Amino acid sequence: MKKLKKENNRRDFLKKCSLSTVPFLIPTIGLNAMSFEKTNDKVLTKNQSSVNFIYDGLALGPTEYLNKLQEINKSKPIEPDFYGGGGTTKLIEEEFAKITGKEKAIYLPTGTMANQLAIKLLNENNTKVIVPENSHIYRDEADAAQSVHGKRLIPVGKGKSYFDITDLKSTIDYTNKNEVFKSGLGTVVIENPVRRADGTFVPIGVIKDISKYCKENNYKMHLDGARIHIASAFSNISVSEYASYFDTVYISLYKYLNASGGAILCGDAKIIEQISHQIKILGGTVFQSWNNTSMALHYLEGINERWNEVVIKSEKLITALNKLNGISITSLKNGTNIYDLILSNEISLKKLAIFLYNEHNIWLGRANDKGIVKFTVNESLLTRDYTDILDAWKKGIEQARN
Template identity: 50%
Template sequence: MADQNRRNFIKGSGMALLPAFIPAGSLRAAEKMERWGTGNEDPVNFFGDGIMYAPAAYLAELQKANSLHAIEQDRYGTGGAVAALEKKFEEITGKEKAIFMPSGTMANQFAIAALSGENTKVFVQDTSHVYRDEADAAQSVFKKRLMPLAKDKTWFTAEELKQAIDSLKEQEVFSSGIGAVSIENPVRRTDGRMIPIDEIKKISEYCRSNNIRLHLDGARIYMASAWSGVSVREYASYFDTIYISLYKYLGASGGAVLCGEKKLIETLPHMIKIHGGNMYGNWTNAAMALHRLDGFEDRMKETVKRATALFTALNQLDGIKVNVLDNGTNIYQLELGKNIDGKKFRDTLRDTHTIRMAMPNAKNQVMISVNETLLVRESAAIVDAFSNALRLAKN
């Protein structure tokens, strides 16, 4: 596209809202993701849950989205791309109402606070993001008392939850009430392992029969869905609220969506405002996530299929083994033979074949994550690349 035509296109579309200092040449150079290595191929990244765009590539992808459907601004999270995204997630989750949130921590904390009301106790996994990675917000901001279960494990069972609640009568003199139960699935701190759907059903049945509200930290729920075959909608059906991340695999630079019953969700705009999260414009994140949602579930199904075939083929090579984790999702353990130089292997994949992963540890092991970048290269080409790297890295 000539520079003049490109300027006219940007001026006549919602993309006129993009920063004027981005030169057209930079946008042209970012028609695809940023490339690494000596080749001219899109990278295959064995880390992260999805594509993470560099700034110029992000703008190029938004231009692509805008060419398909004109992007509309929101105003303080109302209307435009934000409203369209919220409607989409209402359809996906089957919940009455969805709301855009600036962050996943805010989504989790607001959900727990709203579900709990004046009751203070909230049961969580010991390994959960709510318990370990949200700066004690539940305690310091919302005056909730987090009750961790299943230390160092992915999940607690319905029976363990019941026993913990029943034992409160003997262990505590004064009752402060059970506010809610919050479950993360899959769990980042246990290498993306997920909770068996049968156990989720049991926990949900117990909570509903005892009038205990249930929240799902589903930041990576699409990973659980792809690897378990359970739809996002079914997962959501067992919970009162569900939070889903927009940046972990939907390409956005930030943001989250929280879904639940209309009455509860409609109380949250005020909460967002008083906690400083009411930003004037959110459309760049909402539009990107909405754009990347199109066909995402199909791409993830193909990613799972490709990963299964790829790792089966890699396990036929000498000097490498890829192990599936129990109850795992998109994270696997890769082991190299003792005669393989782990650094040289990693560097050869990166520099020669544009395939990236973390450095193997002292035991020549490394955790690798599968995402849709696996689809940019034929599996046979990836196997050949690994075979070449193994050959060159052999001591």
């Protein structure tokens, strides 16, 4: 019985961290090393919210999620939507249309659906869509474009974080010269920040060049901006400026806005007004979505200010941690909230992770095969005192020395 309970707790924790289902994208850390003795509720009774160095958002567990919804509902009663219409869902759509400077925005159950419907509709009768080779659309959407929507994805920029105008032009040139039966290219996609390149952002000059070329040649542009506010915080380019170079923009509601799922697609009314019918065709029309949209709307308010604070606080913390013996945290070129953490041989990552988790409710990711931990900062940093976090690390490093 006791063993079963322990196993259930362990499973709860794994579930909360999405670790049981996500094979490699999420660094499953020292999590292997953690004791898993504490359930989310026990940690909460210590009245110490978690600081995680693993995710883009707060990774709220069920209790925290429900408490937060209660808090939101108490301060202003949540208005339910009806099959996606009205209530908080309408409010968040209006808010995102404003933020991106687009005519309209619409809620969808997933980002995958938002991406796929955007390229399908933007492309009209054209069959070809150019996508980054390392993008979610190309690699992680189960060939939906080809199998459901009759669109052929052409990947560009293999082996690079992002493709530039030269890569784009040479791919278009190559297809034009080498294909006998011409079918049109309709849309070019950019993902920013790039998930498979450790969240690095695409330089604004590259986006501008591509956008100008696409306008001149009558190609539409779609932005997979699942984490666009994070790119914005680290690149100092506003979300509205990013959006201005694209016809449609998708933004996730759960990566850093802490909902349990959901997506927003923004663009011209002509496109967005076709989306709800398409969602229904795909069986994605959900009775009510206020549980996601009220949470995301809550975290959308003041997001720029909070992420500016994350940038400042994390820089301060990283500078202080780099002064400790045996720890090195470096930023990436065009980096956003993901850094490379390397420990010297005399410090055990396993001991450090267990200590931080058990004693301080601080979560650290696992090392990859090169011994690098992807040290990820997010809003959870703002929920605790800076000195407490630094002291926890100092103690942890000393405890973890072999």
